[in-house]
Amino acid sequence: xxxxxxxxxxxIAHLSAQDIEELGRELDAIRQRFxxxxxxxxxxxxxxxxxxxxxxxxxSRAVLLFSLFxxxxxxxxxxxxxxxxxxxxxxxxxxxxxxxxWMRDPKIHSTTWEWDSASPSDQWKHAHxxxxxxxxxxxxxxxDLGYGIFRADEDQPWHPAHLGQPLWNFVNALIFxxxxxxxxxxxxxxxxxxxxxxxEFKANGKQVLKKIRRQAGKDYLIHPLxxxxxxxxxxxxxxxxxxxxxxxxxxxxxxxHFPEGVETFEKRSIEGETKxxxxxxxxxxxxNISGSRLMHxxxxxxxxxxxxxxxxxxxxxxxxxxxxxxxxxFEKYDLTYCARPLVPQVYSAWHKVFRxxxxxxxxxxxxxxxxxxxxxxxxxxxxxxxKVRRAAQARMTQEARRIAAERGPVVVPQRRVRRDPLAA
Amino acid sequence: MNLPQRAGTVAVVSITRFIEAATTPxxxxxxxxxxxPLRAGADLRGRxxxxxxETQDAATIEIQPGADWAGHVPGQYLRIGIDxxxxxxxxxxxxxxxxxxxxxxxxTVKAVPDGxxxxxxxxxxxxxxxxxxxxxxxxxxxxxxGGRLLFVTAGSGITPVIGMLRNLFPVSAxxxxxxxxxxxxxxxxxxVAPTRPASIFRRDLEExxxxxxxxLIARYDDEHGVLDVDDLExxxxxxxxxxxxxxxxxGLLEALEAHHRVRGLELQTEKFRTTFHVAGQGGTLSFAxxxxxxxxxxxRPILDVAEQAGVxxxxxxRMGICFGCVLPLREGIVRDLRDGAVTTATPGDGVVIQTCxxxxxxxxxxxx
Numbered sequence: 001x002x003x004x005x006x007x008x009x010x011x012i013a014h015l016s017a018q019d020i021e022e023l024g025r026e027l028d029a030i031r032q033r034f035x036x037x038x039x040x041x042x043x044x045x046x047x048x049x050x051x052x053x054x055x056x057x058x059x060s061r062a063v064l065l066f067s068l069f070x071x072x073x074x075x076x077x078x079x080x081x082x083x084x085x086x087x088x089x090x091x092x093x094x095x096x097x098x099x100x101x102w103m104r105d106p107k108i109h110s111t112t113w114e115w116d117s118a119s120p121s122d123q124w125k126h127a128h129x130x131x132x133x134x135x136x137x138x139x140x141x142x143x144d145l146g147y148g149i150f151r152a153d154e155d156q157p158w159h160p161a162h163l164g165q166p167l168w169n170f171v172n173a174l175i176f177x178x179x180x181x182x183x184x185x186x187x188x189x190x191x192x193x194x195x196x197x198x199x200e201f202k203a204n205g206k207q208v209l210k211k212i213r214r215q216a217g218k219d220y221l222i223h224p225l226x227x228x229x230x231x232x233x234x235x236x237x238x239x240x241x242x243x244x245x246x247x248x249x250x251x252x253x254x255x256x257h258f259p260e261g262v263e264t265f266e267k268r269s270i271e272g273e274t275k276x277x278x279x280x281x282x283x284x285x286x287x288n289i290s291g292s293r294l295m296h297x298x299x300x301x302x303x304x305x306x307x308x309x310x311x312x313x314x315x316x317x318x319x320x321x322x323x324x325x326x327x328x329x330f331e332k333y334d335l336t337y338c339a340r341p342l343v344p345q346v347y348s349a350w351h352k353v354f355r356x357x358x359x360x361x362x363x364x365x366x367x368x369x370x371x372x373x374x375x376x377x378x379x380x381x382x383x384x385x386x387k388v389r390r391a392a393q394a395r396m397t398q399e400a401r402r403i404a405a406e407r408g409p410v411v412v413p414q415r416r417v418r419r420d421p422l423a424a
Numbered sequence: 425m426n427l428p429q430r431a432g433t434v435a436v437v438s439i440t441r442f443i444e445a446a447t448t449p450x451x452x453x454x455x456x457x458x459x460x461p462l463r464a465g466a467d468l469r470g471r472x473x474x475x476x477x478e479t480q481d482a483a484t485i486e487i488q489p490g491a492d493w494a495g496h497v498p499g500q501y502l503r504i505g506i507d508x509x510x511x512x513x514x515x516x517x518x519x520x521x522x523x524x525x526x527x528x529x530x531x532t533v534k535a536v537p538d539g540x541x542x543x544x545x546x547x548x549x550x551x552x553x554x555x556x557x558x559x560x561x562x563x564x565x566x567x568x569x570g571g572r573l574l575f576v577t578a579g580s581g582i583t584p585v586i587g588m589l590r591n592l593f594p595v596s597a598x599x600x601x602x603x604x605x606x607x608x609x610x611x612x613x614x615x616v617a618p619t620r621p622a623s624i625f626r627r628d629l630e631e632x633x634x635x636x637x638x639x640l641i642a643r644y645d646d647e648h649g650v651l652d653v654d655d656l657e658x659x660x661x662x663x664x665x666x667x668x669x670x671x672x673x674x675g676l677l678e679a680l681e682a683h684h685r686v687r688g689l690e691l692q693t694e695k696f697r698t699t700f701h702v703a704g705q706g707g708t709l710s711f712a713x714x715x716x717x718x719x720x721x722x723x724r725p726i727l728d729v730a731e732q733a734g735v736x737x738x739x740x741x742r743m744g745i746c747f748g749c750v751l752p753l754r755e756g757i758v759r760d761l762r763d764g765a766v767t768t769a770t771p772g773d774g775v776v777i778q779t780c781x782x783x784x785x786x787x788x789x790x791x792x
Contacts, residue, residue: 032763043510054450054458098747098778104512106774107454110747114449129746214448222446275743312745 003139003155004263004284011263012280014334023333024276030325031311034318043103045317049297050091050108057083065226067233077237081244082298087116088249089300094316096125101313119181120211123204127184133312137257137264137285143183151356153264158359158393160382165357169350176246177215181208248298251346252289256305258349259287261338282309283330288323288339295342296320306337359393361400461554464491470504472553473528475545482534482580482624483546484520489529489557496529496560498522498591499584499694503772504531505556508544512556514773515541518583519560520625522591534580534624558772564671564694566591570608572665576656576680578616578672579624584694585613585671586625593637595628600635611638612660616672619646651676653683664689703757703766707784711735712754712791720784725761727779735792737779744781753777756788 004010015023060079067073092115094100100108114121127143135141139153150169151162172179182188185208190201219238227234263284270281289295289303296303296319304319307326314322330337340348355363359381366374381392443452453466461469470487477483487504496502496519505514517531535546566588567573575585592606617623623642633640641659643651653676657663664687670680671694684691705722709730718733720726727749730737740748744762753769753776760767761781769775 028762035763035765039509040507041510043507051458054455058455098750101747101750101776103507103510104774104776105507109776111750111776116449125746125748126740130740130748133745134741134743211449214445217445218448222442226446278743313747 003153003266003269005266005269006155011284011336015280019333020276020280021274022276023329024274024279026329027279027310027326028275030322031314034311034314034322038102038315038318042315042317043100046091046095046100046103046108046315049086053083053086053091056086061223064223064230064234064237065228066230067227067237068230073233073237076234077240080237080241084116084241084245085248085298086300088245089252089302090297090316091115091300092117092121093300093302096121097129098313099315116215117180118177118208118212118215119184120207123184123207124180127186129312133309135270136282136309137262138267138270138281139264140267141270143186150353152258152352154356154360155264156356158356158389162357163382166350166354169353173247173250174243176250177242178212179250181212184208251342252299252302254349255289255342255345256286256302258352259338259340259345260348260352261336262287279310280335282306283326283335285309286338287345288337289342289345290339291341293320303342306339359389359396361393361396364400365396365403462488462490466490466492468492468557468559470529470555470557472549472551472555474551475549477546478532478624479534479622479626481546481622482532484530484532485545485549486528486530487555487557488527493527493529493557494559495523497565498588499565500560500562500587501564501584502529502531502560503558506541506544506549506553508540512774513541514556514770518562518587520583520586520590522587522594532580532583532586532624536580562694564669564692567667569605570610571667572610572662573612574660574663574666574668575611575613575615576668576670576672576676577613578651578676579618581670581672581676581694582615582625582629583671585669586628589613589628589632589638593632593635595631600632600637602635602637606637612641612666613638614641614643614651614656614659616643616645616651616676618644620644653679656683668692670694703759703785705785707756707787709733709784709788710790712789714792720788722759722783722785723761724783725780726758726777726782726784726788729784730779737792739780742780744778747778749780750776750778751790751792754789754791756784757786758782758788759785 004012012020056079060076060083063072063079064076067076092113095108095113096110096115098110101110106112110125115124117124132142139155150165151158185201185204190196190198195201219242220235223238224231224235263281265281265285270277273281283306286305286309288306289299291303301316301319302308304316304323307314307319307322308316310326311319311322327337358378362374362378377392381389384392440452447455456463457466460466462471468490470489470493473486473488475483475485498521499518501516501518503514503516505512507513517533519529520532521528521530531545533542533545535543562584564584577585589611592603592609592611594601594603613629615623615629617626620626620642623629623644626642629638629640629642632638645651660666667690668680668684669692670677674695677693677695680691681693706720707722708717709720709726710717711730714735716730716733716735718729718735720729725742727737727739727742731739738749738751740746742749752774753767755769755771757766757768758777759765759782761783766785767775767777767782769777
């Protein structure tokens with residue numbers, strides 16, 4: 001993928017400035033309609049969701065006190081995993097977005113909520129709500145694009161270190177809550193710029209460590225202690241529940257902005273951006289997961305990532321109703337609504353992680369027959385300096401173009417086609 | 425503190441810490457609230473026990489308060505928070521019973537025109553509903569140990585007075601009880617209402633009057649015409665010997681104040697909290713912590729105005745999506761610049777606004 005502005009077939013080229021502003025007005029009208037409808041049933045929804053999660057958490061932890069018995073371990077671990085997923089996604093993420101602030105309930109409010117994750121709410125709110133939601137998919141601005149450690153776009157120069165990114169991505173999935181905490185701290189950038197003595201960073205770091213201490217203390221010490229003879233079984237159960245939650249959250253979030261078909265944007269393009277243009281960027285910079293109601297709840301309705309990015313402060317339980325209206329607008333303005341079921345979407349995101357771990361064009365120029373020679377080429381590029389890499393990259397790009405030309409007219413798979421072949 | 429006591433305290437603290445470590449990031453209270461929301465130590469709440477109509481548009485709401493309810497003195501009011509259309513709304517109502525043996529409290533609410541909360545409480549509230557409470561407050565209470573009193577009340581202004589009278593003269597199956605502690609009171613009630621049927625607590629007042637506990641002078645606008653305070657001396661000849669307590673609309677209270685001031689008479693009044701915010705264009709922003717006051721236009725975000733005035737404001741996306749700029753609005757009225765929606769706040773309501781998309785629609789006070 002390339003930033004939208006450099007694409008030969010820029011998918012928004014057909015929209016005039018007027019179209020974009022009209023589209024913005026239509027989206028504003030949808031938002032207004034749901035603001036007006038918001039009421040007692042929505043409040044009842046989040047309250048019952050919170051209640052359900054707390055009963056589930058209590059019940060699972062109680063069962064795990066006897067985790068020495070295998071059935072108790074299985075039931076407790078499953079329950080706790082689901083509880084943690086609900087707490088992080090449908091409840092925590094959305095409460096911290098301010099989706100429920102309108103209820104004026106100080107106990108369910110973005111300014112008071114603390115969630116079951118390593119990153120303290122305040123830091124996450126800054127990194128996520130302010131930076132990611134504002135600068136969605138803008139290269140160089142949105143740290144969610146590869147979390148500052150991955151190569152997430154063709155336009156980012158390739159480096160041999162990127163070869164390891166599928167592995168890092170897998171490790172990141174396992175320990176995702178810590179990955180997020182490090183990312184909210186901008187740990188990577190701070191390390192690179194040697195800014196570890198910055199007082200703000202130190203203060204934030206202290207907060208994170210305190211939160212991690214409490215979180216880990218609960219799962220890996222207190223509850224195992226309470227379990228007495230089941231100490232190690234409960235410890236194991238809690239590790240598993242945290243990992244399940246981490247992998248699930250990581251998968252859902254990868255699906256939101258990583259799959260093929262999601263656009264990225266140039267930094268320059270958002271200077272003086274209008275509300276309409278901001279909306280368009282959110283529409284094309286996000287991808288949905290199609291599925292059942294249960295699926296939507298378990299993803300915290302982030303399966304409606306497009307709707308969420310358009311209206312991050314509307315209650316999540318409404319996204320399913322908003323989706324058809326938004327989809328109509330995509331059709332009306334001839335834009336591609338990127339939605340696939342979970343498995344193809346996760347596959348697509350992982351495929352991209354692999355593809356971008358390699359120099360641009362390497363995968364395109366590789367066939368089973370020339371694999372050995374391609375591997376040698378890759379080895380040489382990896383060992384060479386920046387100059388060697390640039391030269392090899394130029395040759396490979398050219399070759400990839402030639403192959404593409406030989407294959408006949410370029411078929412742009414996801415542009416005007418509403419459903420991806422993968423989804424079929 | 426002796427040693428065993430100190431050891432006890434240490435043990436309690438350690439156990440609390442241990443339980444908190446087990447429930448983090450939530451508090452043990454968050455789980456206990458699921459099962460026993462009215463327990464000691466919880467945020468003060470209450471459960472509606474019954475809703476009894478008093479007239480067509482008034483009802484008495486009986487509430488079982490939480491264990492930490494500190495009690496009240498007849499005449500005091502309480503602030504009650506109830507969720508209406510999903511939004512928590514806070515209002516103040518007089519407590520219409522003295523302290524009761526069963527520990528319950530009651531408010532009597534008259535549905536006022538356009539009154540969101542009063543209409544809900546009178547017509548839609550149902551037993552079992554959990555409500556949020558603050559402790560009783562108010563200086564408008566019965567003087568001790570007795571005396572010659574005149575109550576001048578109008579409309580729902582009778583509610584704090586009923587609380588006092590019920591405390592002095594409980595009604596049993598055998599009629600009005602006359603307790604020894606009530607013997608030292610000589611009470612006249614001048615009560616004004618639009619019509620006889622629309623007069624809340626009419627039966628209570630008439631019964632007290634019949635039993636001789638009080639003397640009731642009821643003035644119905646449709647029968648007697650609107651009360652002129654200058655007629656008070658004719659209605660209550662010993663007016664000068666009485667301490668006057670008045671509760672009702674602002675117009676009546678102002679007239680009474682003028683009337684009593686001229687004559688050098690004692691008067692205590694209770695104004696119902698009537699913070700009527702009328703949405704206008706712009707207003708004065710005041711920030712208590714930084715001591716800044718600045719006037720704001722009705723079309724500029726509060727965030728911009730405050731920052732220009734040198735207030736250090738929390739901020740984020742500046743387009744209403746990230747909630748990084750939210751601040752509690754203690755009192756005032758703001759308009760959402762995106763859709764014109766108006767939000768009002770009175771102290772204690774806990775209204776939090778996004779300053780980047782809210783403009784002043786009247787004077788606004790922040791603790792920030």
